[in-house]
Amino acid sequence: MPHHEDVNKKSPVRLLVVDDEPHIADLVATVARYEGWNAVTAGTGEEALRQAAGFSPDIVVLDLMLPDVDGFTVLDGLRASGAMVPVVFLTAKDATADRIAGLTRGGDDYLVKPFSVEELMARLRAVLRRSNGPAWKRSVLEVGDLTMDEDTREVKRAGVPVSLTPTEFELLRYLMRRSPAVLTKAQILDHVWEYDFGGRSNVVELVVSHLRRKIDDGHEPLIHTVRGVGYVVRRATG
Amino acid sequence: MPHHEDVNKKSPVRLLVVDDEPHIADLVATVARYEGWNAVTAGTGEEALRQAAGFSPDIVVLDLMLPDVDGFTVLDGLRASGAMVPVVFLTAKDATADRIAGLTRGGDDYLVKPFSVEELMARLRAVLRRSNGPAWKRSVLEVGDLTMDEDTREVKRAGVPVSLTPTEFELLRYLMRRSPAVLTKAQILDHVWEYDFGGRSNVVELVVSHLRRKIDDGHEPLIHTVRGVGYVVRRATG
DNA sequence: CGGTTCCATGACGACCCTGTCACTGACCCG
């Protein structure tokens, strides 16, 4: 069973996704539900405010480009109702600088489209962790003697720091989070790469190859390939 | 985990923010809450006095330019209730000299709009520290052999003083406060620069470059760039 | 009102990351 750090909480995280592209909103909601969260979607600013009132989300994903009203108007509406709900904004890649200025003040964060699903979930978890008071504890993933600190982006094998590129980090995080489950290459592509990535070559194998050299070299291998299926990170089964 | 010097206190700091621009009031409240403080806002002088009575804040952020009553009237109201609550004033850039005269008597302080949020938080922390009796201890940030005294603005590397410009100091303070977390350039821009700064060029890289020359030159590097993510100040992990 | 310091902007070069291709090797099945 995948690693769900939220299963022990009394109530699941409540997420509101606001995006006028149903494709995107559903994608995010689906992934969140798979993590055990409670997710609803809205396609317009008006709908978003209605949903927020009835659903009282713990966190919001808000596309700044909405058909009816400006995303900032929705934000004001959310904030006007008193609750200081944290927000992760979505912006187009070509968004002007003044539109994304100030988005990370407070505890909020933002992401440019197209994003990778794992990246978005990681940001949501980080924002949530921080919004739960100042004494938030770091999130450290651990498999065998391999550790990953998601906040400092520090990865160590047997205590020795390893430096990873962004893609390598993302892929390894996904494998570690789901460890000891086996993930197919399709899953990895869908979660780690941007959602509009069309490449169907051997990118995954390539990055895994690099990861092995950096992480498994000279140690007991933790990255295993399951032929015909995909990859998994775990200690040799005993 | 970021440096939160308040987590061990019995009760969190109680902050009242008085500003007629909701954007500003919310901004300050959000950042304060992110630091673990308890923050409420007021948009008018009347509301401010009401809030102060019920909330009994430890410290107040007060815009001198209010729609209904003069900021000084609010101040008198606050002080009339006996408690000697410290205040950090906000003034417009074009405020006349006589209006800001005497504002820093007592333990108070003031800031001109637009300010940077880190600057405001630093002043609030400083005023709070001093208001807790005369024997306030200095706040010294420390990362490896790099130290920063926030009150004297003294920065030393391996005991040797380094002189920094205001922007350099502010950026370094932000990185040191959050060390060993990695901060994105967007976060740095949002926190260190004034809140209406629209700059989209390589200011951050430039200032970091200057900081490196002044701080890391000839030493073990403490400022690291995390490609594709941002910057971090920390000792090489071991 | 001159000089100096500090800061923002643009340009440019260097480096790193990434995806594709090509080739080799490993594994599976007949």
Next chain:
DNA sequence: CGGGTCAGTGACAGGGTCGTCATGGAACCG
């Protein structure tokens, strides 16, 4: 045992990011 499929790795090129310099302007100070 041999062919075919799948995985691993090296090489390469395009694109993006980062660091630095040079320039001009604003603020500050004497």
